[in-house]
Amino acid sequence: MIKAVVFDVGETLIDETRIWSRWADRLGIPRFALLGVIGGMAATGRPLTDAFELLLPGVDLDKEQVSWAMDEPESLRNNFDADDLYPDVRRALAGLRERGLKVIIAGNQPPQAKSALEKMKLPVDAIYTSAEWDLEKPDPKFFLKVAEVAGVGAGEICYVGDRVDNDVLPASGAGMIPVLIRRGPWGYLHAELPQSAYSIVVDSLDALADLIAPV
Incomplete structure (x- = not known):
């Protein structure tokens, strides 16, 4: 029971559609590209973070989040x-x-x-x-x-x-x-x-x- x-x-x-769309806009990636590659990670069993590395090799997501918070302190950014x-x-x-x-x-x-x-x-x-x-x-x-x-x-x-x-x-x-x-x-x-x-x-x-x- x-x-x-x-x-x-x-x-x-x-x-999470709005979250990933905002990430795409922040990084200058077409939304469809990021959402599609995230789907590819799901299909192949790869970590979600690999989507960002594939589209922007060498991107530092932690550093980007800090910078984003400074630029847009009142926005949702990667939150919901x-x-x-x-x-x-x-x-x-x-x-x-x-x-x-x-x-x-x-x-x-x-x-x-x-x-x-x-x-x-x-x-x-x-x-x-x-x-x-x-x-x-x-x-x-x-x-x-x-x-x-x-x-x-x-x-x-x-x-x-x-x-x-x-x-x-x-x-x-x-x-x-x-x-x-x-x-x-x-x-x-x-x-x-x-x-x-x-x-x-x-x-x-x-x-x-x-x-x-x-x-």
Whole structure:
């Protein structure tokens, strides 16, 4: 019996299109080129940062972020706000809580992501990031921490994400029930991988409540 549902952030709750489009504009790369190469990284299993190296060899992303913050201190830059939420998010989270489930957000995110999510006043019980835990998926310790903060057994937790490598396999390995959502480059591509058979696959978060907590 599922008692808690834990959500990844990027491309699970947050549509990252605007973030990558702003990165392209900042670096002087056509948006379509950057978004297309990011898709290529997803298809070939390469790290996301390789997309920038491929398009701009030698680019220093850390240095660029510092410079960007100085140039545009009031802009979103590589951050997100409520306008980036997928349209099913608030509705789905609220529906899960109405059925008595604990709802938690915990994903690989930088420090500022926690406050950004908290400002959205989402219907959740808690929000955590990899930065505050100093742990990143797919590290098994991340999922041990998820179980700890959820306060229930691993087998009573459903972990929802868009990637087989970062979400489905480590969540399954921790004894949780993984859900793969088909959206974003990784979500669509990873749903075709044989390893997706370890998970429930959904096209929308709206499907979750009836699947894991039927009335």
